[in-house]
Amino acid sequence: MIGSDARILLHLLRGQRRQGSHAERLQHFYAPQAVHYDRFRERLLHGRAQLIAALDPAPGAYLVELGAGTGRNLLYLGERLDSLGRIDLVDLCPALLEEARRRTAGLARARVIEADAADYRPERPVDCVYCAYSLTMMPNWQAVLANALAMLRPDGTLGVVDFYVSDARGGPGNARHSALARAFWPRWFAHDGVHPSPEPLRWLRDHLPDHRLDEHLAPVPYLPGLRVPYYRFVGRKSPSAGRTEPQRHQGREGE
8 A cells, every 4th residue: 555655656757748738648647547537535525426416316317427537436335326227427537447447347227438528428318417526627628517507407407526625705615725725725726637616516505506515624645734625516497408419439348
């Protein structure tokens, strides 16, 4: 464990390169970490199990995870996974998706799809879309959230758990983070291509007024005493919202 942590920390210290497309930067950064990705981030990415529990998908539901990475979050579904109708795991990083394919081998209801979360659209409306610590890594997060909302059926559910910082005056949730936190965490994470800010949560609250929001502080591995802010958001699309015509998805589906 110490050896694998050391390798992950080395890549984190090197940071994500600046040149190339977003997909190329992700592949360059995560390919050397992919095998050990989940073990290290299990102690960093808090609140995922609680998000899945809050989504509470009904039997036969169709789920889409945008920025699914290795597919680790499937395990939080537990026994409910056997009752789902279908789940699409969408990501841009081939190295992480290869881990997801291994994880879902033999699980017919899961599809692993290499695609941009802003462009992917399933063939029919879905019951639930969720993002777990992926929006902060997406430069086009507004397009991703708009796409997520468009693919949801009326009364469908959108869930997000991610890092963030509040505005100086407090909000867009109920928390007001210190000036040090608002300065430190965006700079700390930006080195690795992660960009916590108040804006995604503000977008979610504005577009999904029927929602539940929880805000927390989580420990960070090897940074004793520091706590990073994160939120869990679960919102329901208005039942009166018009249906959006499905578009053909862009991307490659895993075999």
